[in-house]
Amino acid sequence: MNTSDYQSFLQLFDRMEMDSSLKSAGQQLACIAKLAFYCGVKEGEIPELTIRDVIDKDGKVIMVIRKFDKPITLTDELEECIVRHIKEMGSRNPSFVKRRSLLFPAYPNTKKIKRHLKSFGTTYTQIHHAGIHYYYRKGLAAGRSKGWIYESGRKQKRISMRQFQAVATGNKIPAGVPVDNRCADEIVRLYKEFAKFVEPSSRCREMRECAQVAIKNNFIESL
Numbered sequence: 001m002n003t004s005d006y007q008s009f010l011q012l013f014d015r016m017e018m019d020s021s022l023k024s025a026g027q028q029l030a031c032i033a034k035l036a037f038y039c040g041v042k043e044g045e046i047p048e049l050t051i052r053d054v055i056d057k058d059g060k061v062i063m064v065i066r067k068f069d070k071p072i073t074l075t076d077e078l079e080e081c082i083v084r085h086i087k088e089m090g091s092r093n094p095s096f097v098k099r100r101s102l103l104f105p106a107y108p109n110t111k112k113i114k115r116h117l118k119s120f121g122t123t124y125t126q127i128h129h130a131g132i133h134y135y136y137r138k139g140l141a142a143g144r145s146k147g148w149i150y151e152s153g154r155k156q157k158r159i160s161m162r163q164f165q166a167v168a169t170g171n172k173i174p175a176g177v178p179v180d181n182r183c184a185d186e187i188v189r190l191y192k193e194f195a196k197f198v199e200p201s202s203r204c205r206e207m208r209e210c211a212q213v214a215i216k217n218n219f220i221e222s223l
Contacts, residue, residue, distance in 0.1 A: 001122045004170070006134040009037060009127060012120060022116065025106035027088055029116055031081045032104060036124055037131035038075045040157035042068075043110050043124040052099040054082055070158040129167050132157055136168035 001008060016022070016030040035041040045068055053067050054074075061079045065072040074082075082103075089096040089105075096105060107113050117123055135156060139149035153168070154161040165171075 001126055001130075004130075004133050006130045006137070009033075009122075009130040009134075012122065013037075016120065024088065024092060025116070027085050028104045028106045029113075031078070031085050032107060032113060033117070033127050034078055034081050035072075036127045037134070038078055038156075039072050040128060040131065040159060041072055042158075043113060046104060046113060047102070047108050047110065049103040050099070051086070051097055051101050051103055054103060055086065055099075072158070073156055128157075132164060132167045136164075 001012075013030045013033055016033060017026050019026045022029060032046055035046070036043070049065075049067070053065055054062050056062050061074065061082055063074045063079065065074070086097055095101075102108065107116075113124065117127070132153065135153050136149055139153070140146075149168075150161050150165050153164045157164055
């Protein structure tokens with residue numbers, strides 16, 4: 001599947017839930033795929049998640065999971081999916097929803113995850129990358145600067161800013177080349193506002209030269 005076509009992955013999650021061949025595992029597989037897509041959860045972390053990692057003692061979803069080195073920040077989509085999944089498990093067998101029970105008992109290892117995702121024509125990595133494209137485009141549509149998207153995206157997807165930018169833009173960043181300056185968009189905006197009201201001066205020319213250097217170094221796409 002084409003990872004830049006994130007809409008097809010959103011539709012895929014619905015198909016997983018409805019797939020009768022997977023029976024109850026379909027709901028679990030859809031949640032697993034959404035964890036990769038929306039939250040950047042690693043494939044190897046899935047079998048380690050338990051009920052108590054995501055549900056507190058009051059029965060509410062824990063929106064920031066701190067089980068691993070990097071926290072997992074759940075989205076509204078995941079909150080709804082997990083609640084539905086746990087209710088479904090409890091209706092079939094209450095013993096499945098003990099606090100120390102696995103969150104996804106149908107997937108105790110990554111081999112089964114890989115096999116079932118393959119049956120849908122995709123991989124865990126493809127879903128993860130599609131989620132990065134989704135986050136990037138959603139941020140642009142909301143009017144966010146690329147710098148803001150890269151910074152917040154690396155936290156949400158639990159990867160480095162370099163990795164996020166490389167996947168989001170489809171351009172691998174060579175080693176040693178700096179990632180886009182997170183303040184670049186704001187610098188350009190302020191410069192343009194400044195230029196409207198101030199007559200050219202040595203300071204103005206200096207600012208312009210700094211901006212041009214940034215462009216040359218691939219910090220800013222255009223002035």
